[in-house]
Amino acid sequence: MQALPKTRTDGRLPLYARLRDQLASRIANGEWSPGDMIPSENRLAEEYGVALATMRMALKQLVDEGLLERRRGTGTFVKQPAFRADLFRFFHVHDVEDPDGPVIPESRILSRQEVDLPPEVKRAFGDDAGGRCLKLERVRLWAGDPLLFEEIYLRLPDFDGLMSLDPKEMGPLLYPVFLQKFGILISSATDELSFGTATQASAKYLELPANSPVAVIERIARNPVGRIIEYRRVHGRPERFRYRVNLGEQHT
Template sequence: MGTPRYIKIHNEIQSRIEKGYWQVGQRIPAERELAQEFMVSRMTLRQALQTLVDEGILERRIGAGTFVAQRRIQDKMSGITSFTELTRRQGKVPSSQTVSYLVTEPSLSEAEKLELAENQKILRMERIRFADDEPICFEVAALPFDMVADYRQSQVTTSLYQTLADDGLRIGRAQQTVSATVASERIAELLKVKRGSAILMLRQVTTLKDGRPFEYVRTHYAGDRFEFYLEK
């Protein structure tokens, strides 16, 4: 299966930013103009831009447009990175709903974060995560396909960390970045919140004990249902 059109647009825009075509803080062209340039629908173009926003490469400013994002201040967090285990420790029942599950080409960001070799494919899955049947977050996870190719879909989507542990693979470190944003129309529908509601965005790269990155995930948390705490 070929690379989705929105990923190709994502890669081209990211490449332009990295080459300095658009500078940090600069407004990029309007959606209509970019859709015409790439000869795609506004919906496809919007999906590419939203992915770049989710990755912290672009940022939306209400009433002003879309801009190349400033580098945000970061702080370390420590704690459980498995949603399943975290939910259970809160005395709630975790569950998930798979929105999409696709073996495909990685975006530039996914290839970089996962340290993939050329032509190496990924498994990209989208899930809604629930606690006691209440939607808590929506996540887009990219995994090196050759690392999970032998697992059943249910093993990956239900609790990936437990599946890896059962296979003798130990989880190492997680590098996390948290930022604030607002719910797009799609995220609002998936999490059953109002469009424009406060959303916490977590970007995380998780490695095994041997240092191999095995997961790059972008997670949207409903702001009124989840909170992070810092431990120093």
């Protein structure tokens, strides 16, 4: 029987929640990779010494979170991440030939360097942040026009090898690179949207006048156990910004 180590500090969590964390850690550390079939509910319940109903609750939580998927008549699998350029949902862009298709922009890495942790990144990364991180600057284009300027901060030593990685191996999306080259799965992210003023760098690469207004997106991305892996600050051209939400019937 496998013991349940504490993956969260609050031991008051119900057993199924602590069990969920332990199972998620097996995804985060690469023991179970995307596309793998995990052991059956019965086998896992026996392995951890818990009731079958408790194991089912833990697995259901991971399914609801999108980390696992059930396939009828086959089993339960680690879900393949659906990598999309989802920051572009805030901007009015579409493919003329396939207006409903996925938006995959062109991306250009401008710089890669090891830097001291800025205060906001240190706060996001938490107590185990260390003192240094890897910073990427990237511009993203649509139909040849610059749309987003990104400053991306990544943990060290997790991404040591990214400094020497051939840009041709990186492609337009970073999260597949994180998984394929470094074994790091991004399973969730939080985007916070606001408006601000272009910096010298973002004005240059977005081809805007100095001090122009920009849309600002701050992203915090996590692995399956909730560890923050990436902090990203994005400036976008304001005239392409859009916000759309579908609401149910409202009575006011």
